[in-house]
Amino acid sequence: MRNKKMLLIEQLDQKLEPFQRTTIVRVPNKGWINTVRTALNMTMAQLGAKLNITRQGVKRIEESEAKGTISIKSLKEVGEAMELKFVYGFVPKNGTINNLINVKAEDLARKIVQRTNQNMKLEDQGISDEKINKSISDLADEIKREMRKSLWD
Structure with missing residues (x-):
């Protein structure tokens, strides 16, 4: 079953999708x-x-x-x-909210795994690059599932 937070993120991405097609709008000088x-x-x-x-x-x-x-x-x-509709909102810079979370989760996972591996290397117990990448991927998935607050530190 899908996580409630992930469902909310999907719904938010659907609402923001029309704005992703919009080119950057620059506020006039005045x-x-x-x-x-x-x-x-x-x-x-x-x-x-x-x-x-x-x-x-x-x-x-x-x-x-x-x-x-x-x-x-x-x-x-x-x-x-002025009989105009005021529009206000936030749109992810690069893609979707889900993409933002994926990038942040992978970055956090990479930091954690590399720090742990560095300590293990000091004790002559380092792991292969393949295992490091698998560990990063697994930890990133776990971080996304749990939506850890540390994602935004």
Whole structure:
């Protein structure tokens, strides 16, 4: 039977899959709010009226977004005011969440096995490369199954 955590990871990967096909989107220098507002030919005063704030308030929001200090709540409010959907999320850099876990588990397993083998070599009890690779693979599988918290150290 599949592990509950692995099922959750599979479901998360399915939800994120459409974003994997998306190319990297770069935030415009002045931020999305300013860029979209300008493209829509909307003035700061017009956006301010929709948000019940002043033109200066809109300017502060745009500057805050450009600096990366804006709140998610503010982004949602501005999106609603401009009749746009605000999208927020995290997407793995290289593939899927499952791939990320596989890489981390293998790295951790490799460190553990190599450290153990180094100690064994000092005692003249080292093992062959084939056995080392098998040990790394077996330990990585165990780490993934258990989803050890040490995976993220």
